Amino acid sequence: xxxxLEKIELxxxxxxxxxxxxxKNPANSYLNHSQYWLDRLRVWIYSAKKLVHEKLPRVFxxxxxxxLGLQFTDDLTISDLNQQWxxxxxxxxxxxxxVIDENIxxxxxxxxxxxxxxxxxxxxxxxxxxxxxxxxxxxxxxWLITHGLLHLLGWDHxxxxxxxxxxxxxxxxxxxxxxxxxxxxxxxxx
Numbered sequence: 671x672x673x674x675l676e677k678i679e680l681x682x683x684x685x686x687x688x689x690x691x692x693x694k695n696p697a698n699s700y701l702n703h704s705q706y707w708l709d710r711l712r713v714w715i716y717s718a719k720k721l722v723h724e725k726l727p728r729v730f731x732x733x734x735x736x737x738l739g740l741q742f743t744d745d746l747t748i749s750d751l752n753q754q755w756x757x758x759x760x761x762x763x764x765x766x767x768x769v770i771d772e773n774i775x776x777x778x779x780x781x782x783x784x785x786x787x788x789x790x791x792x793x794x795x796x797x798x799x800x801x802x803x804x805x806x807x808x809x810x811x812x813w814l815i816t817h818g819l820l821h822l823l824g825w826d827h828x829x830x831x832x833x834x835x836x837x838x839x840x841x842x843x844x845x846x847x848x849x850x851x852x853x854x855x856x857x858x859x860x
Contacts, residue, residue, distance in 0.1 A: 685741040717846035739788035748792040763795045764814040766821035789818035
């Protein structure tokens with residue numbers, strides 16, 4: 671059965687960063703709107719399902735209804751989360767908190783929503799990395815969020831080979847979203 675983007679449902683719990691963050695560059699304010707990220711995440715989920723990689727959980731492949739959280743925050747908050755959950759007392763760019771359990775039998779209940787987990791991104795760190803890598807904040811956020819999404823789907827990178835595989839698949843997801851011209855409509859209308 672052919673997967674269709676229109677069939678992918680996503681309930682996104684989006685927590686933007688304070689609007690004061692965008693006073694310095696109001697041109698980026700669209701990045702702080704949930705619909706912008708909802709559209710992209712739907713395409714990334716659709717693309718991941720279509721590309722079907724052996725690392726993707728069966729429950730993910732079986733579902734078309736998803737829920738996840740996306741939070742933009744500051745370095746202090748992400749540093750606190752990093753300390754609490756990973757024992758590292760420093761800021762980081764993105765943290766993921768997956769909840770998928772392979773023991774869930776979604777084939778029995780395909781109409782159920784599959785909770786993927788939460789992605790937390792430090793906007794100041796993303797901004798610094800965008801400058802350092804000489805690309806836009808939007809590109810950096812797309813990179814970090816797709817990375818977080820793959821962690822929600824069970825990917826990890828304990829060695830360089832696994833990291834290379836993950837980054838390659840991540841690049842495919844981002845390239846897929848570049849092929850959907852309707853994604854830029856939100857930006858123009860703001």
